[in-house]
Amino acid sequence: MAENRIDARGLSCPxxxxxxxxxxxxxxxxxxxxxxxxTAEENIRRYAESKNxxxxxxxxxxxxxxxxxx
Amino acid sequence: xxxxxxxxxxxxxxxxxxxxxxxxxxxxQKFGNPKNMGICVACxxxxxxxxxxxxxxxxxxxxxxxxxxxxxxxLIAALVYREFRARGGSAPILRxxxxxxxxxxxxxxxGCPWRAWFRLAVGDLNAIVGLIGLxxxxxxxxxxxxRGFSLGRSYKMKPVAGWMMPLIMIALLLxxxxxxxxxxxxxxxxxxxxxxPGSLHAPVLMSLGLTIVFGFLAQRTxxxxxxxxxxxxxxxxxxxxYGVIALFVGALIMNLIYGQFKIGWQGQPVSHNxxxxxxxxxxxxxxxxxxxxxxAGRQLFLSGEGDTDAGTFVIGMIIGAAFxxxxxxxxxxxxxxxxxxxxxxxxxxxxxxxxxxxxxxxGIGFLSRDKIESRA
Numbered sequence: 001m002a003e004n005r006i007d008a009r010g011l012s013c014p015x016x017x018x019x020x021x022x023x024x025x026x027x028x029x030x031x032x033x034x035x036x037x038x039t040a041e042e043n044i045r046r047y048a049e050s051k052n053x054x055x056x057x058x059x060x061x062x063x064x065x066x067x068x069x070x
Numbered sequence: 071x072x073x074x075x076x077x078x079x080x081x082x083x084x085x086x087x088x089x090x091x092x093x094x095x096x097x098x099q100k101f102g103n104p105k106n107m108g109i110c111v112a113c114x115x116x117x118x119x120x121x122x123x124x125x126x127x128x129x130x131x132x133x134x135x136x137x138x139x140x141x142x143x144x145l146i147a148a149l150v151y152r153e154f155r156a157r158g159g160s161a162p163i164l165r166x167x168x169x170x171x172x173x174x175x176x177x178x179x180x181g182c183p184w185r186a187w188f189r190l191a192v193g194d195l196n197a198i199v200g201l202i203g204l205x206x207x208x209x210x211x212x213x214x215x216x217r218g219f220s221l222g223r224s225y226k227m228k229p230v231a232g233w234m235m236p237l238i239m240i241a242l243l244l245x246x247x248x249x250x251x252x253x254x255x256x257x258x259x260x261x262x263x264x265x266x267p268g269s270l271h272a273p274v275l276m277s278l279g280l281t282i283v284f285g286f287l288a289q290r291t292x293x294x295x296x297x298x299x300x301x302x303x304x305x306x307x308x309x310x311x312y313g314v315i316a317l318f319v320g321a322l323i324m325n326l327i328y329g330q331f332k333i334g335w336q337g338q339p340v341s342h343n344x345x346x347x348x349x350x351x352x353x354x355x356x357x358x359x360x361x362x363x364x365x366a367g368r369q370l371f372l373s374g375e376g377d378t379d380a381g382t383f384v385i386g387m388i389i390g391a392a393f394x395x396x397x398x399x400x401x402x403x404x405x406x407x408x409x410x411x412x413x414x415x416x417x418x419x420x421x422x423x424x425x426x427x428x429x430x431x432x433g434i435g436f437l438s439r440d441k442i443e444s445r446a
Contacts, residue, residue: 009223010157010160010223010224010225011220011223011224012160012220012221012224012362012363012364012379013294013297013363013364014215014297014300014301014304014305015215015220017305018215018216018304021305036155036157036226037153037155038153039292042079042292046079046307046309047305047307050307062155062226
């Protein structure tokens with residue numbers, strides 16, 4: 001299955017984690033999320049870990065690419 | 071550094087943050103801040119609007135150092151942890167409008183979400199009605215979020231933009247210290263209440279110091295009273311709510327220690343017993359905060375880390391406070407008149423304003439759908 005890319009940069013709370021939650025419900029793994037703030041990053045990581053999903057995060061400059069896999 | 075970062079995002083981190091503000095607020099009340107209002111973001115922004123002469127309600131004018139304290143504390147944390155990012159452009163005028171009506175609702179109830187919890191922790195049962203209203207308002211906001219509500223993306227800006235709110239806060243502190251008097255009739259342009267809640271305040275350095283520390287902690291932990299309720303309803307995530315529970319428990323214990331706790335419905339300080347408008351005022355506020363992405367306090371912390379959209383929301387709240395008093399929209403507290411309890415409430419104009427606010431915020435909710443779908 002093709003990876004599911006979400007661009008959540010610049011979105012207010014709780015939209016980034018909401019977009020991720022929708023993708024998780026659709027079972028579209030792996031999910032790759034682009035965020036530009038620590039709050040969104042922490043929220044997404046906390047959500048994914050609470051669902052026992054695997055999370056890896058790559059930082060570059062002000063942005064982070066979060067990969068979520070089941 | 072890495073470990074510290076991890077600590078602040080843990081449940082213990084947010085519990086200690088909530089506990090800290092829970093202890094600080096009743097303590098500031100003990101040391102002079104208004105009764106049942108140890109800290110209130112909405113009330114204090116209203117006092118600042120008054121001190122700047124934007125409204126002339128003479129009992130609620132004071133340049134509260136707590137508001138600059140929150141912003142500057144957050145600024146320091148954001149700089150130390152390299153999270154200061156100037157950003158904006160996500161529907162600023164809608165954020166201004168949401169801030170404006172968040173304040174209209176807050177002043178109908180007489181408090182922000184923090185103060186709702188602080189009022190409950192001091193025995194004011196009207197806060198329960200307000201908190202139910204808050205939850206309902208947030209619930210309506212969640213319905214919009216679920217159907218794709220978004221004010222659009224913010225974009226990176228020049229650092230100078232992010233510094234504007236902190237600089238405004240520093241200017242307010244300078245006005246507080248200098249107390250300049252060069253107004254037309256020998257008073258102002260900065261006004262300080264001589265009686266009423268605006269005349270009551272804790273020592274400036276104490277208020278400023280403690281709120282800078284809290285601003286720092288809140289920036290790190292993303293403390294948010296609206297996010298707390300929202301995340302439970304939306305995702306069964308209790309993380310932020312641990313902070314709010316800690317705030318309440320801390321405040322309750324401190325109020326019992328200080329002998330400030332007095333349970334009841336009527337005659338509570340700076341509070342009215344008009345249930346319908348306590349409920350609707352906070353429902354309006356809750357909806358506006360939810361659509362705006364965070365509670366009144368959270369907007370201040372975001373302002374400190376360079377979020378100019380949050381800064382616009384804050385300015386909307388301050389202007390909303392000016393309108394609330396100039397147009398006679400704010401709630402008036404219960405009063406003892408010749409031994410008789412006269413129940414306060416809000417004026418007809420205030421009721422109309424709250425209803426207009428609810429209609430406008432719902433309109434913004436309906437009309438701000440964004441298609442940010444995932445790309446497969």
